[in-house]
Amino acid sequence: MNKQYVIGLDIGTTSAKSVIFQKNGIVVSEAEESYPVFHTNPSWAEQDPLVIEKAAIHAIKYSLQIKGIKGEEILSVGISSAMHSLICVDEKNQPLSPSITWADGRSVDQARILKETSSGNNIYLHTGTPIHPMSPLVKLIWMQETNYEPYIHASKFLSIKEFITSRWFGTDAVDYSIASATGLFNIQTKDWNEESLKLAGVHRDQLSKPVPPTFIFQGISKEIAEQIGIPEGLPFAIGGSDGPLANLGIGAIDSGDTALTIGTSGAIRKMASSPKTDSLQQVFCYAVTDELWISGGPTNNGGNVLQWLKEVLGHKELEEALNTGGDAFTLMLQSAEGVEPGANGLLFLPYLNGERAPHWDANARGAYIGLSTDHRKEHMIRASLEGVLFSLLNVSEALNRLSGETSTLFASGGFARSHFWVQMLADIFEREVHIPESHQSSAWGAAWFSLLAIGEVNDLASIKNYIPMKEVIHPTQYERERYRKLYPIYKSLYKTLKPTFEQLVEFRK
Numbered sequence: 094m095n096k097q098y099v100i101g102l103d104i105g106t107t108s109a110k111s112v113i114f115q116k117n118g119i120v121v122s123e124a125e126e127s128y129p130v131f132h133t134n135p136s137w138a139e140q141d142p143l144v145i146e147k148a149a150i151h152a153i154k155y156s157l158q159i160k161g162i163k164g165e166e167i168l169s170v171g172i173s174s175a176m177h178s179l180i181c182v183d184e185k186n187q188p189l190s191p192s193i194t195w196a197d198g199r200s201v202d203q204a205r206i207l208k209e210t211s212s213g214n215n216i217y218l219h220t221g222t223p224i225h226p227m228s229p230l231v232k233l234i235w236m237q238e239t240n241y242e243p244y245i246h247a248s249k250f251l252s253i254k255e256f257i258t259s260r261w262f263g264t265d266a267v268d269y270s271i272a273s274a275t276g277l278f279n280i281q282t283k284d285w286n287e288e289s290l291k292l293a294g295v296h297r298d299q300l301s302k303p304v305p306p307t308f309i310f311q312g313i314s315k316e317i318a319e320q321i322g323i324p325e326g327l328p329f330a331i332g333g334s335d336g337p338l339a340n341l342g343i344g345a346i347d348s349g350d351t352a353l354t355i356g357t358s359g360a361i362r363k364m365a366s367s368p369k370t371d372s373l374q375q376v377f378c379y380a381v382t383d384e385l386w387i388s389g390g391p392t393n394n395g396g397n398v399l400q401w402l403k404e405v406l407g408h409k410e411l412e413e414a415l416n417t418g419g420d421a422f423t424l425m426l427q428s429a430e431g432v433e434p435g436a437n438g439l440l441f442l443p444y445l446n447g448e449r450a451p452h453w454d455a456n457a458r459g460a461y462i463g464l465s466t467d468h469r470k471e472h473m474i475r476a477s478l479e480g481v482l483f484s485l486l487n488v489s490e491a492l493n494r495l496s497g498e499t500s501t502l503f504a505s506g507g508f509a510r511s512h513f514w515v516q517m518l519a520d521i522f523e524r525e526v527h528i529p530e531s532h533q534s535s536a537w538g539a540a541w542f543s544l545l546a547i548g549e550v551n552d553l554a555s556i557k558n559y560i561p562m563k564e565v566i567h568p569t570q571y572e573r574e575r576y577r578k579l580y581p582i583y584k585s586l587y588k589t590l591k592p593t594f595e596q597l598v599e600f601r602k
Contacts, residue, residue, distance in 0.1 A: 099544055100156070101342075101536025103335060104174040104253055106194060106357055111152035112536035113162060116544065118559040120531050122447045124155035131191070131392060136198035136455075137600075138497050139191035142256050143337035149257055150302030154321045155585055164323035169547050173330040174254035174275035179229040181236075181243035183250055183543070186260045190243035192253050193228060195227040197392065200235035201455040207231065207292075207452075208374075216289055218370050221378030222276035225453045230276030231348045233293035236412065237245035249299050258331070261303075261317050262310040262439030267301040270333040270387070273379030273415045278303065279404040280283040280368050281382045287416075304332045305382055312321055323437060330543035335378065336362055337387040338538030343529055344557040346385075349494075353518065354534075355395040355508035361488050362389030363496045382553075388451025388489035388496050394443040394459075395506055401445055406470050429475035430513050434520070434575040435471045440583050441480035442590070448484070451491040452587060462586060478514055479553050479576075483583045489522070501525045505534040512566070520572035521580070530561040 100122060103110045108127040115121055126148040131139045139157075157164065177195035182188055207213040208224040220226050229250070250261060255267050259511045270287075272278040272573045277293065277300065279286040285297055310329040318325045319402035332338060338355075339362070345352035369388045370378050378388045403421050405596045444457035461473065493499065502524045508514050509528055531537065539558070544550045 094095040094163060096168045096577050097168055098162060099540040100153065100170040100396045101169050101528060101538070101540035102149060102153060102170055102172050103533070104145065104172070104257070105335065106175045106196075107502050109145065109148040109581065110150040110533065110536060111156035112533045112540070113251040114537060114540050116549070116559070117314070118244060118531070118537060118561055120533065122156045122157060122470070123533065126155075128152045130194065130196070130314055133201070135464065136201070138194045138196035138198075140194060142188045142192040142253060145192065145253055146257050148319065150320050155211040157322055160440070164321070164536065167323065168549060169328045169543035171330045171541065171543035172258070173338045173535040173539040174252065175226045176271060176334045176336065177229060178253040178515045179382070180251050180253065180256050181247035182249050182256065183246070184248040186471060188254070188256070189247055190241075193232055195380055197232065198226045198447060198455050199228045199401065200231045202232045204228070204231045204455065205237065207234070211277065211332065212288065212292070214372055214374070216276060216286065216292075216404070217374050218372070219279050219281065220276050220286055220289060221280045221368060221370050223374050223377055223449070223453045224276070225449060226455050227295060227449060228276040230289050230293055233295060237294040246378070247299065249301075250295060250599050255301050257318060258310055261313050264310060264316075265301040266304045266308055266310070267330060267332050268306050268308065268380065270306070270329045270337050272303045273299070274377070278380075279508050280386065281376060281548070283380060283383070291488060304331060306542045309546050320468040328543065328547055330539070332539040332542050336360055336389065336391075337381045338535040339537070339544070340364055340387060341541060341553060342534030342538030342560070343503045343505050343558045345501070345558075346553060349497065350503065351499040351501070352490070352503045352505065354504070354506040355481065355507040357395060357397050358391060358393055359395035360389055360391040360519065361483055361485050361492060362387050363492060365496055365501075369495040371495065373491075374453065376488070376495060378449070383417060388494055392443070392481070392484050392488065393446040395481055398443050398445060398481055402408045402474060402477055403450070406473070418486060425474050426511055426513055427472040429478060430483050432471050433477040434479075435579050436476035436479065436570045437468060438465075439468055439472050440579070440586065441473070441476040442586055443477065443480040445483055447471040450488045454591070454594070456594050457587065457591070458585070458594045458597060460590060461487060478517060479521070480583070482518055483580055484519055485496045486580065487584060499524065501527060505529060505532055507532065516569070517572075519566045519568040521576045523568050523577070525568070525575050526566040528563040528566065
């Protein structure tokens with residue numbers, strides 16, 4: 094049978110997506126299965142890893158069935174996943190703990206203490222992972238200090254991707270970028286960092302073997318192969334984390350190329366030929382291949398801000414849209430379009446879940462500044478959209494300081510479906526924004542690594558010839574001037590309000 098398709102499996106924070114591509118980057122079929130995040134205590138964020146594994150199986154299976162594609166027609170599969178997850182497992186790869194996600198904040202005290210030490214700074218310089226509760230290193234320190242039962246009995250500590258591949262293939266391997274995001278991995282030597290291991294109280298044999306993104310798993314278990322409907326010999330490339338794969342899948346791999354993504358959260362990233370870290374600890378730096386590193390900064394708050402607004406505002410029009418099967422988010426964006434840039438003097442700090450880059454402050458909180466009686470819901474929506482982008486511009490400034498100015502700006506993620514929001518991005522960043530046809534950039538990046546792994550393509554760079562592009566959005570003069578005046582005011586707010594955030598967090602305890 095003619096093998097003509099490749100799959101990108103993207104295991105995200107809220108869903109698993111399987112995207113089937115032709116070799117030229119055209120999407121043929123896709124399927125997605127969602128799963129919940131549990132907040133059993135304030136600031137905790139956990140998931141059931143077995144539910145996520147089942148979702149990954151179903152996503153691949155359904156993406157094949159939708160178009161009647163046979164497993165024998167697939168060349169290879171590449172895997173993408175979200176970063177910073179941590180699962181305690183036994184020797185048989187059975188979970189002893191939930192999957193603790195990047196959004197979990199229970200180790201905030203351990204992060205604060207470590208960040209203030211010379212050891213914390215040294216670990217960041219070697220691992221490229223900022224000291225923050227998102228980091229598995231800090232999660233492990235919390236587990237050790239609180240005698241967390243699953244930690245005590247764990248044979249291994251795995252990310253969600255490793256959990257799935259270990260169970261499917263019987264091999265404990267972790268790609269460079271997922272390993273880099275743990276705070277346990279030296280991005281210069283491509284090996285586990287001894288100082289981090291000592292602090293976390295874990296041994297090398299409790300961690301997977303670090304491998305490049307073209308590492309191939311073969312011999313998937315017969316049971317899983319039958320459930321999905323694929324041959325047991327189908328090659329799976331380990332791929333990477335969703336961030337660098339989004340850069341690859343959108344073509345942002347040259348010096349000066351910057352990729353900006355907004356999904357549930359947001360991020361801005363650049364590839365580089367050497368690691369970039371300094372003592373300010375404002376951005377991450379992760380290894381991707383033996384020759385490439387990626388620098389950037391994630392924000393905790395992106396599309397989730399709109400979700401929060403939908404639940405809080407809940408006005409009549411949104412409720413009617415939901416009841417009739419309409420799209421409440423489209424209505425929200427349309428209402429904001431009628432508001433002038435700057436939302437009539439209303440600013441929003443989008444720190445609903447604390448913040449990562451550039452502040453790395455789990456105590457940061459959201460705030461509307463400038464509210465008055467003439468502000469309406471549409472002003473709050475517009476200010477919120479602008480606040481998310483102002484936050485990413487703040488990260489971009491830190492990134493440019495280490496990696497040089499942006500020459501080409503690419504956008505991907507769910508927000509790129511909104512011409513209005515992307516136009517706002519172009520105006521705030523004062524740059525042209527390049528949009529791909531497909532918003533599944535991480536999946537395409539994973540698929541491309543799998544094609545490289547099996548020798549179907551020759552290099553990473555040639556992916557630029559196989560990314561169907563949609564359009565280029567240009568900044569508009571009036572809006573950019575308005576935002577240029579507003580941004581310095583926004584930027585000053587975090588420093589001013591930081592002591593207040595700390596007092597309010599303490600008050601809630």
